[in-house]
Amino acid sequence: MNNRALWALYLVLAAYAVIALAPFFWMILTSFKEQRDLFRIPPDFTPTVLFSDTPLKNYAEVWTKRDFVIYFRNSVIVSFLAAIGQVMTCSLAGYAFAKMELPGKNLLFAVVLATAFVPAEVTIIPEFLLMRWLGWIDTWLPLIVPSFLVGAFGTFMLREYFGALPDEYGEAAVIDGANPFQVFRRIYLPLAQPALIAIFVIAFINNWDELLRPLIFLNSPELFTVPLGLLSFFSQYEAAWHQLMAGSVISVLPLILVYVLTQRYVLQGFMGGGVK
């Protein structure tokens, strides 16, 4: 490739990188500004607060006075439990589909996959009625319990993963008197660690980000997750962008952190599974 073409390609990449990253740049910059500097023309690029005596002033404000400490804690609890649920149920199901004999299991697997393509909007109305009947409205149970029961993407991914591991590993343990659960728990599960991490992280990110279900199931502000907290803050203090952006950084940070730490596994998971 000649030099000029190379420069052109880099220019395109750099231009799109600016577009992809600019909102994050602005988010972080604004979270370190004073309110009076928000709407200057031409725009002001100095993070004034960062150079003051109280560099994290806006963060401290939203964290304590605007209840983000509560939203954050709620989101951590809900996303963590839902992700654990997905890892448990998907690893059991994926293993059974890959390594155990059961008449009709392929049909069952096909139904699990097929129903995954039915969008949340179709099932959300009966789901709401069901949760209301169970008395679970305005609790976290509707956000957590379903994750302990079924997960198509994780089941699909782990079925592939366990299927690729040799049967002989388990046969040796059976001769030594291990029961099927012990074979699964002691031999195959540790080998699936990369896939389990990918499933945990993807489920954590999805649940952290979920808007529709928290919106429908939660009414009390003290139960709100971060996305609901952001929206309710926005509707109350529309012009307080410096604080809203601090709240946004708080909501984005755990995801970036988790993603960077586990990028290796997650990229494989996203690329291999295809569906979010």
Place this chain on the structure above:
Amino acid sequence: MKLPRYTRAHLWPLAFLAPTIVGLLVFRLLPIFWSFGLSFADWQIFDAPSFAGLDNYVGLFTSPTTLKVFRVSALFTLLYVPGAVGLALALAVILNSGLKGMAFFRGAFFLPYITSVVAVTLVWRWIFATRFGLLNNALDWIGIEANPAWLADPGFALPAVVIVSVWRDAGFYMLLLLAGLQTINDEYYEAAKVDGANAWQRFRKITVPLLSRSLFFVLIVALIKSTQTFEITYALTEGGPNGATTTLAFAIYHRAFIDFEMGQAAALSYVLCVVLGLLTLLNFHFRRRWVHE
């Protein structure tokens, strides 16, 4: 036909699959059928439901509001799918040409997809704001004083939602296409170069056919995703102005949980289901014709 015989040996796999079976019945199959039943009911959540026959469905196709929802949804899909997939393809092909710094660009492009959608959409809401919006400020600054009301003008609001959606998802599609590109053997390109094919010919004759599998998969994923857009609409325009950005998924939410018209919402959700079913059938049909296996 012989029914399968279940023995004690099958208790283990059944135990392993018990959560999945319960979850499938309670949270997947039951709601799917329940929703279907509801779509024939006249029911505002606070009174008793009554049987309405096909009224809900007839209503959908005669009321101007829902006809507008269908129009807006179709327009959204028409703008979003080519935009997001085209951009993703361009980025993936460039990234795959062996440039330095690929990991950085890949990470930067994927970042919008893994970060909190509500948080980044609120930034875009500021970018598009009429007064003190970053875009209008920038236009002012360079001397254009048009100040369009991006999110309050029906002509601009839907493109704004499309832009944010494309911005968010393109990196994900790029990643899927990149996985496909990496399976193409470099020798094809070398051979084509020897034969004197230029860059466009190599793209057209090697990349496109050999990538057709991934490309088709990405197109289908993008099509399906385009019918389900909710979070960005909710945080950017709340479906407005005057329904200009109310797509199918958002309309279902609004009809069910703001208007409490459960029957109508269920009927609308079944329309979405049928649309997705048709897309899946089209997928199978065209896959055989277009995809180079």
